[in-house]
Amino acid sequence: SPASSETITVTFSPTEVKSYSGTISITSNATSSANSLSVTGTGIDSATFTTSLSSTSLSFSDLTINTTSTMDFTITNTGNQTIEVTNITAPAGFSLSATAATISPASSETITVTFSPTEVKSYSGTITITSNTTSSANSLSVTGTGIASDTFTTSLSSTSLSFGNLTINTTSTMDFTITNTGNQPIEVTNITTPAGFSLSATTATISPASSETITVTFSPTEVKSYSGTITITSNATSSANSLSVTGTGIAVVPTYTxxxxxxxxxxxxxxxQNPPINSAPMSLTTYTDVKNAVQTRGLIGRVENGSMPKNGTPLTAEQIQLIKDWMAGGFIE
Structure with missing residues (x-):
């Protein structure tokens, strides 16, 4: 009617994710009036609040106590609405670079996790993320182990080796052991010995709680006392690194046999012979015969003055000296 109005309700019903636009046209018997208006709108996805995590777990390498190590994980907004992270919690031994964040669609937030062990033990637990996500990963596991401070120490099985008396130009062996009492590998770069002694090895790599056995060989070449220090060079910072070694070279003691x-x-x-022949005054066929001849029958004097052997080749000076040394050594059979 004249001077009256009609209200028309326009409903927008997008069915696709796109822009819609056009003109609403009005057909009437009006002879002069506005008869159209433009209309626009955009169809969008339903609101989604979802996230993803870059990892489901973080595993820290063994770490010396009272030191720190870091690893990262990322929260990505995979929805079309802003994600509000209101809290992130971590188990004992771990801390976070941030505990809240606002993440726009298609954006990410990187969180740094710091492992700070204070005891020698294993640490583990769950990092939990609280946010307005409706469907997403909201936690990850975290593990690490606190270990003792690096120690480079060793012990020796003995502080000295005593070989005693040994006939010259012969050998005798004794062992000592280097034990790694620390928690890091020991690199033995050199072992030195005094004259008269030698070693089965002069370098070694010894793992924690392991040992290396070194054989020492005593090889005297002169009649004298030998002594000195076996010195061990390594990366040990606190340890026994030497031991004394002694031995005496003695002359050969002849035996009867x-x-x-x-x-x-x-x-x-x-x-x-037994009995003697050719006017020989005694038998020399046994150990006892020869010992008695040296002690009571002047055998050494006889061979020295050439009266023995009668009509035979004289003993050499070396052979006569052997008989003298045998007597001096106590007539060892």
């Missing part, structure tokens, strides 16, 4: 009998058998038994 090895040294004297061959001389007597070769030089004297043509006459000094």
């Amino acid at each position: 090895i040294n004297i009998a061959p001389i007597i058998n070769g030089k004297c038994l043509s006459c000094h």
Whole structure:
């Protein structure tokens, strides 16, 4: 009617994610009036509040107590609405660079996790994220182990080795052991010995709680006392690094069986048999015979003045000295 109005309600019903626009046209018997208006709108996705995590777990390497190590994880907004992270919690031993964040669609927030062990033990738990997400990953596991401070220490099985008396030009061996009492590998770069002694090894790599056995060989070449220090060079910062070693080289002590009998058998038994022949005054066929001849019958004097062997090749100076040394050594059989 004249001077009246009609209100029209326009409903926008998008079915696709796109822009819509056009003109609403009015057809009437009006002869002069506005008969159209433009209309626009955009169809968008339903509101989504979702996130994803860059990792489901963080595993820290073993770490010396009272030191720190860091690892990162990322929260990504995979929805189309702003994500409000209101809290992030971490278990004991771990801390976070941030506990809240606002993350726009298609954006991310990186969180740094710091592991700070104060005891020698294993640490583990869950990092939990509280936010307005309706469907998303909201936690990740975290683990780490606190270990003792690096220690480079060793112990020795002995502080000294005593070889005692040893005949010259022979050898004797004794062992000592280097034990790694720390928690880091020990690198033995050199072991030195005094003259007269040698080693089975002069370098070694020794793992924690392991040992290296070194064989020491005593090889005297002179009749004298040998002594000195075996010195160990390594990366140990606090440890025993030396041991003393002693030994004495002594002269060869002849025995009847090895040294004297061959001389007597070769030089004297043509006459000094049992019984003796060719006017020989005594038998020299046994250990006791020869010992008695040296002690009571002047055997050494006889071979020195050439009266023995009678009509035979005289003993050499070395052979005579062996008989003298045998007597001096106590007539060892």
